[in-house]
Amino acid sequence: xxxxxxxxxxxxxxxxxxxxxxxxxxxxxxxxxxxxxxxxxxxxxxxxxxxxxxxxxxxxxxxxxxxxxxxxxxxxxxxxxxxxxxxxxxxxxxxxxxxxxxxxxxxxxxxxxxxxxxxxxxxxxxxxxxxxxxxxxxxxxxxxxxxxxxxxxxxxxxxxxxxxxxxxxxxxxxxxxxxxxxxxxxxxxxxxxxxxxxxxxxxxxxxxxxxxxxxxxxxxxxxxxxxxxxxxxxxxxxxxxxxxxxxxxxxxxxxxxxxxxxxxxxxxxxxxxxxxxxxxxxxxxxxxxxxxxxxxxxxxxxxxxxxxxxxxxxxxxxxxxxxxxxxxxxxxxxx
Amino acid sequence: xxxxxxxxxxxxxxxxxxxxxxxxxxxxxxxxxxxxxxxxxxxxxxxxxxxxxxxxxxxxxxxxxxxxxxxxxxxxxxxxxxxxxxxxxxxxxxxxxxxxxxxxxxxxxxxxxxxxxxxxxxxxxxxxxxxxxxxxxxxxxxxxxxxxxxxxxxxxxxxxxxxxxxxxxxxxxxxxxxxxxxxxxxxxxxxxxxxxxxxxxxxxxxxxxxxxxxxxxxxxxxxxxxxxxxxxxxxxxxxxxxxxxxxxxxxxxxxxxxxxxxxxxxxxxxxxxxxxxxxxxxxxxxxxxxxxxxxxxxxxxxxxxxxxxxxxxxxxxxxxxxxxxxxxxxxxxxxxxxx
Numbered sequence: 152x153x154x155x156x157x158x159x160x161x162x163x164x165x166x167x168x169x170x171x172x173x174x175x176x177x178x179x180x181x182x183x184x185x186x187x188x189x190x191x192x193x194x195x196x197x198x199x200x201x202x203x204x205x206x207x208x209x210x211x212x213x214x215x216x217x218x219x220x221x222x223x224x225x226x227x228x229x230x231x232x233x234x235x236x237x238x239x240x241x242x243x244x245x246x247x248x249x250x251x252x253x254x255x256x257x258x259x260x261x262x263x264x265x266x267x268x269x270x271x272x273x274x275x276x277x278x279x280x281x282x283x284x285x286x287x288x289x290x291x292x293x294x295x296x297x298x299x300x301x302x303x304x305x306x307x308x309x310x311x312x313x314x315x316x317x318x319x320x321x322x323x324x325x326x327x328x329x330x331x332x333x334x335x336x337x338x339x340x341x342x343x344x345x346x347x348x349x350x351x352x353x354x355x356x357x358x359x360x361x362x363x364x365x366x367x368x369x370x371x372x373x374x375x376x377x378x379x380x381x382x383x384x385x386x387x388x389x390x391x392x393x394x395x396x397x398x399x400x401x402x403x404x405x406x407x408x409x410x411x412x413x414x415x416x417x418x419x420x421x422x423x424x425x426x427x428x429x430x431x432x433x434x435x436x437x438x439x440x441x442x443x444x445x446x447x448x449x450x451x452x453x454x455x456x457x458x459x460x461x462x463x464x465x466x467x468x469x470x471x472x473x474x475x476x477x478x479x480x481x482x483x484x485x486x
Numbered sequence: 487x488x489x490x491x492x493x494x495x496x497x498x499x500x501x502x503x504x505x506x507x508x509x510x511x512x513x514x515x516x517x518x519x520x521x522x523x524x525x526x527x528x529x530x531x532x533x534x535x536x537x538x539x540x541x542x543x544x545x546x547x548x549x550x551x552x553x554x555x556x557x558x559x560x561x562x563x564x565x566x567x568x569x570x571x572x573x574x575x576x577x578x579x580x581x582x583x584x585x586x587x588x589x590x591x592x593x594x595x596x597x598x599x600x601x602x603x604x605x606x607x608x609x610x611x612x613x614x615x616x617x618x619x620x621x622x623x624x625x626x627x628x629x630x631x632x633x634x635x636x637x638x639x640x641x642x643x644x645x646x647x648x649x650x651x652x653x654x655x656x657x658x659x660x661x662x663x664x665x666x667x668x669x670x671x672x673x674x675x676x677x678x679x680x681x682x683x684x685x686x687x688x689x690x691x692x693x694x695x696x697x698x699x700x701x702x703x704x705x706x707x708x709x710x711x712x713x714x715x716x717x718x719x720x721x722x723x724x725x726x727x728x729x730x731x732x733x734x735x736x737x738x739x740x741x742x743x744x745x746x747x748x749x750x751x752x753x754x755x756x757x758x759x760x761x762x763x764x765x766x767x768x769x770x771x772x773x774x775x776x777x778x779x780x781x782x783x784x785x786x787x788x789x790x791x792x793x794x795x796x797x798x799x800x801x802x803x804x805x806x807x808x809x810x811x812x813x814x815x816x817x818x819x820x821x822x823x824x825x
Contacts, residue, residue, distance in 0.1 A: 382589065383584060383586060383589035383590045384589065384590055384591055384592040384593070386546065386584065386590070387584065387590045387591065387592070387652070387655070388592065389546055389576070390544060390546060390576060390577055390581070390582045390584075391576070391577040391603065391604045391607055391655070392573045392574070392575070392576035392577035392578055392607050392608060393573075393577075393603070393607055394573065395569065402592055405592075405594055406592070406593070406594055409594075479594065480593070480594060481593070481594060481639045481641070482593055482639070482641045
């Protein structure tokens with residue numbers, strides 16, 4: 152086991168290096184970070200040259216990459232174009248994204264797996280047909296459509312309808328109320344007000360994420376369960392005289408869990424990069440926004456850091472998936 | 487032979503499966519009985535209804551299956567029991583060993599805990615007692631070092647050992663009837679003999695009845711007391727092992743015997759039965775074997791034959807029983823037949 156971890160960590164180093172090279176090439180070709188400055192009239196050449204020097208743009212690409220890498224391995228991801236530390240910005244955004252994604256994932260996994268399992272057990276029943284159709288529909292809808300519909304058609308009207316158009320119950324913008332907890336409003340700083348504020352903001356984006364992602368889990372769990380329900384060992388379990396509930400949970404579901412856990416861990420790794428569209432619709436300042444803004448404003452260091460964090464997350468959760476698999480299936484050995 | 491009251495008595499059992507293409511008549515009017523310490527062999531090729539019969543007895547058919555007739559265990563009717571009521575018999579009074587031991591054990595649980603689970607469903611014992619019983623069961627099926635092997639996972643067992651473990655699971659609650667559905671088909675020939683010997687040895691110890699289902703006449707040959715041959719969902723011949731082996735009175739049984747590689751080393755070619763079994767959705771009007779039968783005539787093609795007594799306890803479903811009786815060598819019926 153230990154040997155497996157060491158080997159996997161060692162393998163991930165060249166993987167990360169390769170990822171960083173690809174990311175660097177992509178970022179270099181995203182655009183010119185000081186295009187603004189160059190196109191503005193009456194900017195002295197010396198100013199442009201100074202800025203180029205500050206950002207390291209006057210050096211060859213390979214040298215810039217090596218410099219960036221040298222600092223990055225020490226945890227220094229440089230400054231943003233606005234001269235703020237990149238890591239502070241990224242770690243703050245990661246916190247915002249994690250709060251959203253973590254809750255949404257847990258809910259959609261629980262709901263999805265439950266629906267998938269019931270669909271498989273009651274295959275071809277009205278529940279199965281309804282759930283399968285509904286899941287397929289939601290699975291096919293773009294996030295943009297679901298999010299916008301929830302925000303503009305349902306939430307805003309609902310807030311007005313209950314007479315809270317100005318101080319909406321279901322917040323449609325941002326991850327928290329600006330200046331919510333300050334010295335002048337100490338009563339807002341307790342645990343309950345902060346949680347309430349978070350929930351009123353998180354409700355819509357979470358619902359959006361749950362709606363579009365539970366369907367995938369439901370379909371996946373249904374397929375996995377149908378396979379195990381038809382397995383010989385489930386027939387054996389029935390032949391023992393076990394109750395149907397025990398047959399389904401202890402024998403069929405326990406085996407389906409192996410595949411479900413793997414896909415869940417892989418999915419979660421991808422989500423650290425941010426729910427890009429959902430965060431944009433609801434104006435959350437998470438990792439998804441970091442990506443969009445850093446591309447829009449051509450902010451090389453910020454974009455690189457986003458790539459780096461995402462790559463690490465994917466690699467780490469691949470490892471988690473392997474562990475989950477080995478933990479759940481005794482036939483898999485990690486050495 | 488059976489005593490006063492048979493342990494298991496199946497009367498006129500029929501099983502149908504409605505499908506999109508029509509109703510599949512998998513089992514049609516099958517009757518048999520087995521008594522204590524008796525072994526009944528049910529023989530036939532794939533799709534003849536032998537496994538469906540077994541699943542019907544266990545109550546393990548899908549809910550879409552239509553089961554009619556009667557299955558009586560010690561006089562208690564099992565057909566029509568609610569799933570909850572059926573569970574009291576399943577794995578307890580009537581147990582089953584399946585064909586493929588490689589997939590019949592749950593890969594994620596230790597062999598011992600799967601055995602203990604079987605014990606604890608029907609007996610109120612502590613975990614510790616169940617585990618002790620699991621070790622005892624593994625010893626009964628001759629797994630070496632049972633006390634350590636109890637903590638092995640199924641993938642750490644060989645095919646033969648897994649089938650032993652499956653048998654151990656089946657006898658966990660000392661059932662009265664043990665159904666073995668092709669118990670040796672998936673195993674090496676050398677292991678097959680060991681498993682069969684063990685099944686018989688266990689029966690001597692535990693005194694249960696065995697229903698042995700197989701397509702392999704070699705398996706039933708030295709083992710069963712009585713056997714019945716099934717074709718297209720029906721019993722086509724039944725009698726003692728000697729009756730069916732030495733004086734078969736149904737061309738299908740004769741064909742089965744002829745396709746058995748009995749004369750190893752003589753370089754004699756096997757004599758296959760030409761053709762294929764009929765579709766169970768569109769059964770022919772007459773005898774279902776008539777399209778493949780060398781002595782079939784127009785009567786066979788239009789009228790279904792009834793089970794008639796050849797001798798005491800020897801039944802055959804053939805219009806030509808008399809002719810077969812008078813034939814000098816009925817076993818050579820299929821030789822040189824090319825249809």
